[in-house]
Amino acid sequence: MSLSMWVPIVGLLILGALFALFSVAIAPIVGPKRANRAKLAAYECGIEPSPTPIGGSRFPIKFYLTAMLFIVFDIEIIFLYPWAVSFDALALFGFVEMVLFIVTVFIAYAYVWRRGGLDWD
Template sequence: MSDFLRSYLTVAVFGVLACALVGAFVGLSALIRPSRKQDQKYLTYESGVDPVGTGWAQSNIRYYIFALLFVMFDVEAVFIFPWATRLEAYGYFGLVEMAIFIFILLLGLLYAWRKGVLKWF
């Protein structure tokens, strides 16, 4: 067996052991805990206060749009950071690829700005 496959076998063995350990702990807790059926267990817990009203609350759509924009640019940061740490290894081609990636994201931001999505009122 090659060293490459042996390293994956080590990871697989640790994964199986971790799953077995979690399963053993969950099974053990199910065996030793007291089982009490009460209606209060099925109520929603809200910081010690009895729930009042329904659980349905509408939010403004602007919150979701800002959240999506945040996620989009947060994912951009996840892609840019490893590229920036290994910039010398990627060379000119990596620089051009990242410039195209940032340009496409800036086009999306410009589109959202022109549509008025970023205006709060």
């Protein structure tokens, strides 16, 4: 295993870091500076933000369910890509394991659906 195999990966990491630093550094210089009352106000899903009570209030479960649904499908995609790449090498064992994984993901999806996480009222 030679070091020359790592050169493209290190180069890509350096390029990504430089782009991120450049974007953060240049934004205040070239970005718009016309702040008004509407832009400075808190934005809460397209509705007027409501003040919370002094002691705090309960947060609706829909926000947690939406986050859970995002994480479940994000993890599913992370596991499906390598499985699809090495499908031939895994044979029947890999297929059975992926079916069990998808069934597990479907159980989480059914839970979110039953709890109303997919209803956008």
